[in-house]
Amino acid sequence: MIIGIDVGGTHADGVLLDGATLVAKHKVAVDQAHLHESIIALLDTLVPDDRRLLERIHLSSTLCTNAIVTGSLDPVGMLIQAGPGINPDYLAACGQTWFFDGAIDHRGHVIRDPDDGLIDEAAAAMAKAGISSVGIVTKFSYRNNRHERYIADHLGSRFAHVSMGHRISGLPNFPRRVYSTWLNAALTPQFLRFKESIEQGLAHRGIDCPCHILKADGGTIPFSRASEFPCESVHSGPSASVMGCLALAGGPGDAILLDIGGTTTDISLFVDGGPLLEPYGINIAGRPTLIRALNTVSAGLGGDSTVAIEDGGFLIGPYRSGPPMCQGGAGPTPTDAMVVLGLLNIGSPDTAQAAMRILSPADPPEQTAKKLLDDFAARIGDAVTAMIDLVFSRPVYTVAALLHRRRITPERVIVIGGPAAALKSFLETRFGLPCIVPPDSEVANAIGAARTRLTVQATLYADSADGRVSIPEISCLMNISNSFGMEQAEAKLHEVICDIAMEMGMTDQPEIDFIERLEMNVVRGFSTSGKIINLKAQIRPGLAAVKGGSL
Amino acid sequence: MNPFMPRAQHRTALILFPAFDWCISPTHPEREERLLYTRDQLLEEGLEDIDNIVFFNPELASHADIDRVHLCAPSSRKLLTESHLISAGGTLRAARAVMDKEAEKAFAIVRPPGHHAMQTVFGDRGFCIVNIEAVMVEYIRRHYGVRKVAIVDTDCHHGDGTQDIYWNDPDTLFISLHQDGRTLFPGSGFLRESGGPSADGYTINLPLPPNTSEEGFDTVMERVVMPILDEFKPELIINSAGQDNHYSDPITNMNFTAQGYARLNQRLNPDICVLEGGYSIEGALPYTNLGIILAMAGMDYSHVREPDYDPARFRQPEDMNRYIDAICDKALEVFANRGRSKNEVLKKKVIREQKSIFYDTTGFHVDEGRQFHLCPECPGFTEVTATSPRARIHAFSVPFNACPDCQKSARKLFDAAKPASQTITALQDRVADIYETK
Numbered sequence: 001m002i003i004g005i006d007v008g009g010t011h012a013d014g015v016l017l018d019g020a021t022l023v024a025k026h027k028v029a030v031d032q033a034h035l036h037e038s039i040i041a042l043l044d045t046l047v048p049d050d051r052r053l054l055e056r057i058h059l060s061s062t063l064c065t066n067a068i069v070t071g072s073l074d075p076v077g078m079l080i081q082a083g084p085g086i087n088p089d090y091l092a093a094c095g096q097t098w099f100f101d102g103a104i105d106h107r108g109h110v111i112r113d114p115d116d117g118l119i120d121e122a123a124a125a126m127a128k129a130g131i132s133s134v135g136i137v138t139k140f141s142y143r144n145n146r147h148e149r150y151i152a153d154h155l156g157s158r159f160a161h162v163s164m165g166h167r168i169s170g171l172p173n174f175p176r177r178v179y180s181t182w183l184n185a186a187l188t189p190q191f192l193r194f195k196e197s198i199e200q201g202l203a204h205r206g207i208d209c210p211c212h213i214l215k216a217d218g219g220t221i222p223f224s225r226a227s228e229f230p231c232e233s234v235h236s237g238p239s240a241s242v243m244g245c246l247a248l249a250g251g252p253g254d255a256i257l258l259d260i261g262g263t264t265t266d267i268s269l270f271v272d273g274g275p276l277l278e279p280y281g282i283n284i285a286g287r288p289t290l291i292r293a294l295n296t297v298s299a300g301l302g303g304d305s306t307v308a309i310e311d312g313g314f315l316i317g318p319y320r321s322g323p324p325m326c327q328g329g330a331g332p333t334p335t336d337a338m339v340v341l342g343l344l345n346i347g348s349p350d351t352a353q354a355a356m357r358i359l360s361p362a363d364p365p366e367q368t369a370k371k372l373l374d375d376f377a378a379r380i381g382d383a384v385t386a387m388i389d390l391v392f393s394r395p396v397y398t399v400a401a402l403l404h405r406r407r408i409t410p411e412r413v414i415v416i417g418g419p420a421a422a423l424k425s426f427l428e429t430r431f432g433l434p435c436i437v438p439p440d441s442e443v444a445n446a447i448g449a450a451r452t453r454l455t456v457q458a459t460l461y462a463d464s465a466d467g468r469v470s471i472p473e474i475s476c477l478m479n480i481s482n483s484f485g486m487e488q489a490e491a492k493l494h495e496v497i498c499d500i501a502m503e504m505g506m507t508d509q510p511e512i513d514f515i516e517r518l519e520m521n522v523v524r525g526f527s528t529s530g531k532i533i534n535l536k537a538q539i540r541p542g543l544a545a546v547k548g549g550s551l
Numbered sequence: 552m553n554p555f556m557p558r559a560q561h562r563t564a565l566i567l568f569p570a571f572d573w574c575i576s577p578t579h580p581e582r583e584e585r586l587l588y589t590r591d592q593l594l595e596e597g598l599e600d601i602d603n604i605v606f607f608n609p610e611l612a613s614h615a616d617i618d619r620v621h622l623c624a625p626s627s628r629k630l631l632t633e634s635h636l637i638s639a640g641g642t643l644r645a646a647r648a649v650m651d652k653e654a655e656k657a658f659a660i661v662r663p664p665g666h667h668a669m670q671t672v673f674g675d676r677g678f679c680i681v682n683i684e685a686v687m688v689e690y691i692r693r694h695y696g697v698r699k700v701a702i703v704d705t706d707c708h709h710g711d712g713t714q715d716i717y718w719n720d721p722d723t724l725f726i727s728l729h730q731d732g733r734t735l736f737p738g739s740g741f742l743r744e745s746g747g748p749s750a751d752g753y754t755i756n757l758p759l760p761p762n763t764s765e766e767g768f769d770t771v772m773e774r775v776v777m778p779i780l781d782e783f784k785p786e787l788i789i790n791s792a793g794q795d796n797h798y799s800d801p802i803t804n805m806n807f808t809a810q811g812y813a814r815l816n817q818r819l820n821p822d823i824c825v826l827e828g829g830y831s832i833e834g835a836l837p838y839t840n841l842g843i844i845l846a847m848a849g850m851d852y853s854h855v856r857e858p859d860y861d862p863a864r865f866r867q868p869e870d871m872n873r874y875i876d877a878i879c880d881k882a883l884e885v886f887a888n889r890g891r892s893k894n895e896v897l898k899k900k901v902i903r904e905q906k907s908i909f910y911d912t913t914g915f916h917v918d919e920g921r922q923f924h925l926c927p928e929c930p931g932f933t934e935v936t937a938t939s940p941r942a943r944i945h946a947f948s949v950p951f952n953a954c955p956d957c958q959k960s961a962r963k964l965f966d967a968a969k970p971a972s973q974t975i976t977a978l979q980d981r982v983a984d985i986y987e988t989k
Contacts, residue, residue: 086845
């Protein structure tokens, strides 16, 4: 049995699942200042009588997200080495920053080592300032991590937490690596405190099953690994909801997922049955990062969105100025239209009618309401089209990829959230596709948290002309022979991902996808001196296999 | 605006398409790997996240876009691969980005290059089959009604293809800065090559001595290129941004730098850049491309320096400075005298020019004759006869700025021309946007 817990802003939902069967669900109010107490209280209501039946606890927590929102992050000393390129001064926006003078080039060649004196100066200044978390990032560290490790070694054990850029992600993008590393370092101390409190609480109740944290990419990681990479637990809410819908209404092919709330509609896409990921990562605290995440777009269109008349049409959203008129609000909203049409049974129907008359005094309220919801569905449709266009226009670099790009072609729309059922027929008309409003969707997030399996991504960069391979995620930098080829590269990366997965507690053989494959001859002086191989592979986000039963 | 990322002052579109699966041959300089390190540098710099820098995929140019510019034998369909259409399509995407105001400036970082492709095309010349700048310029003229365009070619090799295509067009100012043709392929680009009978003085060649450095390029930009542009007042400035003047380029002998290329582009302030050559793929291209992008975008490029950059290496001897100054004087004179000879040549009605074009990739010659049918109202149309060992072109080409009479005359001659075996008989009318063969 698995417990899934999704902590939101005001409430936490929890479910106990036996395979895919929902055994229990519960909701508690959350005190963000004492998060672990709320979580333990919720756990107490869900733990099966026979504790040995509990296999795992999956937790989607707002701890890190809150720390960011409230600005209660720990101070970090950032040590950055940029080398040639864009003036790096802008990267000093995350607190105290020291720039070093070494350089590594695009192929991972060391151009110049950083000056020891500068490292010592930075260390002394950080110690004096009472900084205990340090982030170290060099440009191209995913090609060659030597300088990041050198700087870390040089600091020794003087600082409690050291985060290195290459360990966070094997993807390119130096500024994102800097911000991700900063975030990781800034979250580490409080994440460790949180982990300790939860573990004490569990131990106190005699629960010794593994505890996993939900990530933004629709996967999980064990607590032990999350304490090294707490940044991965940020923004897991949308991922819980997407994975919940996958559990409740998933299927093959492409689909659109809409989570319609009071203020916004969150849009996600399923491609070939699985959720679509961001190409790099999400923006956190305004900063672009390499934190792997599901691709979600939030449109300012909700049940309580403001509605105004502009150029003879409705202007819906992007803001909410209060409750709908039928519940005592000041202006008309789409929710009022749903009430007028009898699709939603809340508040005062008379006031809802009045709301429609404000928008169109001459027309019958039912007509106005229908037109408003048609428009509402149309705006959501526009946002979905824009998102699909954006995904289609992601850069490609080969002739084959350009000629064979596939546009996402949804076959279904899955809708959750308060107004989901009320809007079903309007969305069906707009999209010309069947709309599914799954049952139990109020606990979709907790179910998503429970059913989600672990994800791993790793990258490999081999340069046989230089005789070196780099797998940044495991700090691997080793020599290879000139004959090192694609087959060996794939085998190596396969093995690395399996090892990480096993270490994280996966027992069955994982299914690994190679999502990027580039092989190129290195030609110098009209002859081939070796090969460059670039690989990216993952265990993709998905649902853990269950024995029998269904929801 | 994101306070955590730098912001481009000028909204700049990048069409970055390294075509990792295309090459002329595996060990040819124009090979798959050519833009690998450039792409790696640009992605690592985080350009995709910089406010006001936008990336677009290229589209495929149509064969009609190609036939508007070139006379291909046997045909554009037979000569071009999809990669050529994508490279040309990359420039079209750049053009649309600027003309539709999606961006203020655009840079097509695409391959293969194009500036050695002439009006007639029988195969690959100097790594080029399609003149991607010319395809773009005629596309812009066709769809956006632009007339006066300046193309500044900063590739180390003379842009002989672009020169050939715009030879007789006074609405296209073509300026080429390159290593002296006595020392480098294609062996042309001398000061005396100054344009056809209707456009004398609108082709400006600046053959620079080997080892010309930042100083020399600065002088030429300051003394010649910028004043001429100020006077010509183009509606659009295009930079054929070859990067093989770099000191580390393996097939040229110049001494230029990433800082120099960035400064040149800052000064030139082009609307659109199109990558041409550049074969120092590790030591130069990642830095020169980045420098050009930052300069276009109006961003700080002071940190873009090659790992082994040493300013002391780039000082020019005094006699080289004097030599370059003399070239500048002569080039200014060419431009000052532009159009002066037109009245004189008009008396002759038709002017004939003959040349031999060498196709270096497979090694054959084409004999080409061009008859410029002159007109007091417009640049006139051109009759082209070109013969390669395997095919022949006989064509009538009407420029975009031709008058209705010249349009009619060309049609009449085309209709009267007898089709011959092994010969492409063609009418290329850019006013009506027609390409007909028989």
